Amino acid sequence: MKPLFHPGADDITVEGILHALSDPVRVAIFAHIADSDDSHKCVAFATVGEKDIPKSTLSQHFKALREAGLIRSERQGVEMRNTSRCTEVNKKFPGLLPAIIAAHKTQKKKK
Amino acid sequence: MKPLFHPGADDITVEGILHALSDPVRVAIFAHIADSDDSHKCVAFATVGEKDIPKSTLSQHFKALREAGLIRSERQGVEMRNTSRCTEVNKKFPGLLPAIIAAHKTQKKKK
DNA sequence: TCCCGTAGTTCAGAGATTATGAACTATTGA
């Protein structure tokens, strides 16, 4: 299997981040990963907010987050451990991720 | 001509905003409109950062920003005046737009 | 060692989005 691609900090773009997080499933996943500082396996998100997500789709979503520079994925035995790259991103674009996550929470609360 | 559609504040979503601003042309346009508190006509953006943009494409970009709730467009004579809806959006998602615009500026400076 | 189960990736086709030229609408001014 190809090694997973992670962009260097220099290749992370605002547009890339916004695009990755402009999908309801992906923000939900990312918000969860970023929230707890723990690592998470992909299967943990097989259902996001009442919706069942096929695993091929899930895999693409993780790829999108990974290639936007938002998460780091490392194989650990049979599963994948995903951790957020918040600290790095925050160094490059201070305040961006917290603002997005906060907005996402506000919105979730209202409905 | 159909009257232009503007979503009410309640219908503005984080995903919609992020998606609208995940396009380099659109962030550039929006950042400019949001920056000066003045109104701007569409043609003012016929070229964005060295690239010529066909007017049909431009029209779609403005539509995208409008329907995401980011700008308000009002016909004024033969042209269209576009103003940002920052204040409204900021009331709903405090800090989101400033963070995105700041990040966009940081990125522009670096290249 | 060989086979099975689990976790995820890759591929290909269907479906949804986006970009753009051409034709159209609306408004102003001569």
Add this chain to the structure above:
DNA sequence: TCAATAGTTCATAATCTCTGAACTACGGGA
């Protein structure tokens, strides 16, 4: 009334996204 300007709409081509099916990779028995 006619032409010019500013933008929209439409049709189509190009691009992106979703998803089932087939595949890879690892770990744990028997």
